[in-house]
Amino acid sequence: MGRTDHDRGSGDGRVFRFAPSPNGLLHLGHALSALLNRDIARAEGGRLLLRLEDIDRERCREAFATAIVDDLRWLDVAWTGTPRRQSEHFAAYRSALDALAARRLVFPCFCTRGAVLAASAAKAAATGVPRPTDPDGAPLYVGTCRQLSSAERARRIAEGRPAALRLDMAAALEAVGAEGRRSLRWRECGDGAGERDVPAEPAAWGDAMLARRDVPTSYHVSVVVDDALQGVTDVVRGRDLFHATGLHRLLQTLLGFPAPRYHHHRLVLDAGGHKLSKSRGAPSLRDLRREGLSPADIRRLVGLGG
Ligand code: GLU
Numbered sequence: 001m002g003r004t005d006h007d008r009g010s011g012d013g014r015v016f017r018f019a020p021s022p023n024g025l026l027h028l029g030h031a032l033s034a035l036l037n038r039d040i041a042r043a044e045g046g047r048l049l050l051r052l053e054d055i056d057r058e059r060c061r062e063a064f065a066t067a068i069v070d071d072l073r074w075l076d077v078a079w080t081g082t083p084r085r086q087s088e089h090f091a092a093y094r095s096a097l098d099a100l101a102a103r104r105l106v107f108p109c110f111c112t113r114g115a116v117l118a119a120s121a122a123k124a125a126a127t128g129v130p131r132p133t134d135p136d137g138a139p140l141y142v143g144t145c146r147q148l149s150s151a152e153r154a155r156r157i158a159e160g161r162p163a164a165l166r167l168d169m170a171a172a173l174e175a176v177g178a179e180g181r182r183s184l185r186w187r188e189c190g191d192g193a194g195e196r197d198v199p200a201e202p203a204a205w206g207d208a209m210l211a212r213r214d215v216p217t218s219y220h221v222s223v224v225v226d227d228a229l230q231g232v233t234d235v236v237r238g239r240d241l242f243h244a245t246g247l248h249r250l251l252q253t254l255l256g257f258p259a260p261r262y263h264h265h266r267l268v269l270d271a272g273g274h275k276l277s278k279s280r281g282a283p284s285l286r287d288l289r290r291e292g293l294s295p296a297d298i299r300r301l302v303g304l305g306g
Contacts, residue, residue, distance in 0.1 A: 014046030014233045018077070019223070021053040022064035025284035026071045029238065029268045029276040032302040034077045036265055037236045039304075049230055050079040054087045055215050055222055071285045075295050084230065086222050093217035096225050096255055097165060097210060105172045105254065106210060108163035109145040110156055119144050132206075135243035140206035141166065165211040167251075169203055176253050184249050190239070190264040198262075200246035208247055224248050228257035236263040240275060268302055 018037045020030055041048040052068070054060040069083070086093075100106045111119070120139035124131040132140045146168060148156075157163065173181060184200040202208075210221050227235060235245075242264045252259055267275045276282035288298065299305065 014041065014044045015049065015231050016041040016046055016234045016236060017049040017051050017227070017230065017232050018072075018079070019051040019053050019226075019237070020068055021056070021059075022061060022068055023054075023056065023059040024064060024278040025067055025286050027268075027276050027278065027282040027284050028288075028298070028302050029282070031075060031285060031298050032265065032268050032304070033236065033238060034072060034075060035299060035302065035304055036263075038077045040234070040236055040263065044234075046234065047080045048078070049081065049232070050083040051226060051230070052083050052085045053219070053222065054085055055090075055093075055217055055219070057087060058214070060087070067286065071289075074289065075285070075298060084226060086217075086226065089222075089226070090216055092225050092229060093211075093221050096221055096251075097217070099255060100167070100172075100210070101165075103175060103254075105168055105175060106165045107146055107148075107168055107207075108153055108157065109141070109166045109207075109209070110161050110163050111141075111144055115144070116141060134205050134208075141209075143207060146207060162213040164209050164213045166207040167205075167210050169205070169207050172250060172254060173203065176250065180253060184246075184253060186245055186249050186259055187261045188264065189261060190242075198245075200249040201243070202246045202250035204243065205247045220244065220247055220251060224251045224255065224257060227260055228252070228255070232260050234263065235260045236265065238267050238275075239264045240267060266303075 016037045018034045020026060020034075026034075037048055040046075050069075050072070052060075052065055054065065065085075072079075097106065117139060119142045120131045123142050134140055145153075145166070176184065184202065185197045186200060187195065188198045189195045208218075208220060210218050212218060226232075245262055245264070249259060251257075270276055270280060270282060272280075274280055278284075285298065288301075293301075
């Protein structure tokens with residue numbers, strides 16, 4: 001699954017991407033990310049790509065994809081080539097998952113969401129230890145389906161029971177080896193602290209879900225596959241994805257993908273100090289535009305000056 005520098009296309013220029021999900025309208029948080037991507041790509045003489053992360057067909061809408069393109073044009077954020085739509089590339093994600101399966105680094109998980117939560121609560125009650133959570137605050141998977149025999153797995157699959165795929169974290173860390181684990185790091189150029197190496201801590205995610213029961217991939221798999229296939233050298237995205245990068249570095253290493261440079265930027269917060277979100281009523285760029293704000297006003301509102 002590796003790629004060579006030769007595959008990277010014309011020249012050795014830096015490649016950036018802005019990767020929104022078309023499950024709602026863009027707000028100021030997206031504007032900051034898009035504008036930073038554009039500004040840094042421009043300063044580095046790099047190219048900016050647009051990727052629509054639309055693997056969740058239930059939540060994504062064509063109207064939102066159209067609105068994203070329109071809002072970015074209004075903001076004067078231009079990209080090279082045709083936007084990549086993840087929903088058109090399930091085969092690429094499948095082949096990454098197959099490569100991990102061939103090395104026995106993933107296992108099918110038949111647990112429903114409710115069963116995962118109940119098992120985690122039962123373990124906490126039995127051990128008296130508060131249930132551990134992943135960096136996003138979700139309870140860590142206790143490993144119910146990791147223990148299943150291969151005969152039992154085959155039986156459930158033959159019955160047609162829907163299965164997610166989870167990474168066997170212990171096996172994956174074993175597969176990269178002691179030396180590999182020491183070099184699981186990334187170059188961080190995010191706000192403030194200057195450029196530095198950050199040690200990846202993928203174990204914090206436990207047996208992370210790599211394909212959902214209802215979607216044959218996951219954010220984590222699709223993003224590392226696309227960043228590699230599109231030759232992305234610089235990932236500029238919000239700080240809320242900082243810890244996910246630890247898991248992404250592990251997947252990149254297992255799949256033979258190069259490590260991009262990462263820039264995790266500050267988030268735009270609402271008056272209550274929360275990350276902007278549609279569900280908390282953040283105004284969309286559309287709303288602000290309708291109220292008469294200009295792209296320069298948006299720049300100022302996200303703290304990028306005039
Ligand atoms: N699709 C993600 C989002 O809208 C961004 C993922 C990324 O930049 O890696 O939050």
